[in-house]
Amino acid sequence: MAKNLSSTSKVMSLLQQWDKGSKTVRAQILTDFIANNQNKTGPELEAEFAQAASLFFTRLTAWLRLTYMIGTCLKLQLQAINIFVSSSSGHKFLSEFMEVGGVLTSLEILGLKDGKDEDKAQSLQLLMGIASVGRNYKELICESYGTMAVAECLARSKSEETQDAARMLLQMLAEGNPKFQVQVYKGLIALLSSSSPKAQQMAAQTLRIVQKIVGHAIPSIVEPVISLLKSYHLEVQYEAIELIKDLMDFEVQESLLKSLVSALVPTKDEIRKQPEILDDPNVPELKRPLPVYVQQAAAAKLIGILSHESNKMCERLVQLKCVHNLMIAMGNESHADSQRQGSITLEYLVRTFPIVDENVNEAMGDNLYHMFLKNPESLYMTMNAVQADVLRSNKVNIPGIVDGLD
Known part of the structure; x- marks a missing residue:
C-alpha cells in the first residue's frame, strides 16, 4: 500500500511540475521520459x-x-507521443491520440512552411507507427489527405533523412491498402516531375514496388518517366531505366517504346529551349550538354538494353524506325555520349538482323560502314564532319516484319 501511495505521489508531483512548469521544465521532463x-x-x-x-x-x-505551429519542443513532444502510440499492447493510447485529431496534426506538421526537417522526420516516424497497426489506420491517413501531404514533404524537404522517411511511409500506405493504393501510385507519379533529384530518385525507386502492387500501369506515367532520362544525376537515370524496364510488362509498353525512339531525335524547339536544370546547384559547374542530349544518349542505351532482353521488343523497335533515329544520334557532334551509345546499340541491331545490316550499309556507304563495324564504340572519335552529316541525313526505313529474328 505504501509503495502504491509513493508511486501515485511521484506521478502527481510530476503532473504538477508539468502544469506549472516553463518550456524549459517541460523539455527536461520530456527528455527524461524519452530516455527512460x-x-x-x-x-x-x-x-x-x-x-x-x-x-x-x-x-x-x-x-x-x-x-505545433510555432515549433516549441516539437521533436521532443513527437518522440514522447510515439513511445505511447507505438507501445505493444498500448492500443488505448493510439485510440486517445486518434480521438483528439492526432493524425491531422501530424500531417499538418509536414506542411509547416518554416518547420524544421528534424521535426517533420519525427512526425513521419509517428505516422509510420500508426500505419503499421493495420489497414484501417492506413485508410484514415489517406482519407485525411495524407498521400498529398507526405508526397509534398518528400518533394520540398532538403533532408535526406526526412525524404527517406516520407518515401517509406508512402510505400507503407500502398501496401495492404487496396482502397487507396492507386491514389499513392498517382502521387508517386506526380513526384517524378519534382525539381528535387532526390525526390525523383526515391519516387522512381518506390514506384517499382508499388507498380507490382497496383498490377496495372496508367498512361500518365509515360511522359514523366521518359523525362527522367534528361537528368544529369546518374542515380536518377538508373532508377528511371530500371522502372522503364519493369513497365515493359504492362500495357504502356508500346507508348514507352515510341517515346524512346522519339527521344533519339530532339526537336528544334527542345534544343533551343533553355532548361531550368542547367541552373541546378547540385551539378558541377562544367560545360554540360543540353538535357535533351542527355536523354538522347540514355534512350539509345536503353533501347540497346531492351533489344538484348527481348526479341519481340527488338523487332518492334526496328519497326518504329529506331535504326533511322539511332543513326541521327550517332551524327550528333554536340554530344559524344549520344554518338557512342547510338553506335553501340546500332551494332547489335546490325548483327541481329540481316535486313538492318543491308540498309545500314547502303545508308552509310562502304567506307563509313567498315569503320563502324571495326570499332562502333569509338567511331565518333574517328569519323569526320562529312560522315557525321551522312548519318544525320540517312534515309533508312525498315517497315513490316523483320527478317532474321530467332
Whole structure:
C-alpha cells in the first residue's frame, strides 16, 4: 500500500511540475521520459505512471495541439507521443491520440512552411507507427489527405533523412491498402516531375514496388518517366531505366517504346529551349550538354538494353524506325555520349538482323560502314564532319516484319 501511495505521489508531483512548469521544465521532463521509457509496453507505461499514464499523455497531446505551429519542443513532444502510440499492447493510447485529431496534426506538421526537417522526420516516424497497426489506420491517413501531404514533404524537404522517411511511409500506405493504393501510385507519379533529384530518385525507386502492387500501369506515367532520362544525376537515370524496364510488362509498353525512339531525335524547339536544370546547384559547374542530349544518349542505351532482353521488343523497335533515329544520334557532334551509345546499340541491331545490316550499309556507304563495324564504340572519335552529316541525313526505313529474328 505504501509503495502504491509513493508511486501515485511521484506521478502527481510530476503532473504538477508539468502544469506549472516553463518550456524549459517541460523539455527536461520530456527528455527524461524519452530516455527512460524507450520500447516499453503499454502495461509497463501504465505501471510507470501508477495506472494514470493517460493523465500525462493527455497533457502531451494538448500541448502539441497548442504549440505545433510555432515549433516549441516539437521533436521532443513527437518522440514522447510515439513511445505511447507505438507501445505493444498500448492500443488505448493510439485510440486517445486518434480521438483528439492526432493524425491531422501530424500531417499538418509536414506542411509547416518554416518547420524544421528534424521535426517533420519525427512526425513521419509517428505516422509510420500508426500505419503499421493495420489497414484501417492506413485508410484514415489517406482519407485525411495524407498521400498529398507526405508526397509534398518528400518533394520540398532538403533532408535526406526526412525524404527517406516520407518515401517509406508512402510505400507503407500502398501496401495492404487496396482502397487507396492507386491514389499513392498517382502521387508517386506526380513526384517524378519534382525539381528535387532526390525526390525523383526515391519516387522512381518506390514506384517499382508499388507498380507490382497496383498490377496495372496508367498512361500518365509515360511522359514523366521518359523525362527522367534528361537528368544529369546518374542515380536518377538508373532508377528511371530500371522502372522503364519493369513497365515493359504492362500495357504502356508500346507508348514507352515510341517515346524512346522519339527521344533519339530532339526537336528544334527542345534544343533551343533553355532548361531550368542547367541552373541546378547540385551539378558541377562544367560545360554540360543540353538535357535533351542527355536523354538522347540514355534512350539509345536503353533501347540497346531492351533489344538484348527481348526479341519481340527488338523487332518492334526496328519497326518504329529506331535504326533511322539511332543513326541521327550517332551524327550528333554536340554530344559524344549520344554518338557512342547510338553506335553501340546500332551494332547489335546490325548483327541481329540481316535486313538492318543491308540498309545500314547502303545508308552509310562502304567506307563509313567498315569503320563502324571495326570499332562502333569509338567511331565518333574517328569519323569526320562529312560522315557525321551522312548519318544525320540517312534515309533508312525498315517497315513490316523483320527478317532474321530467332
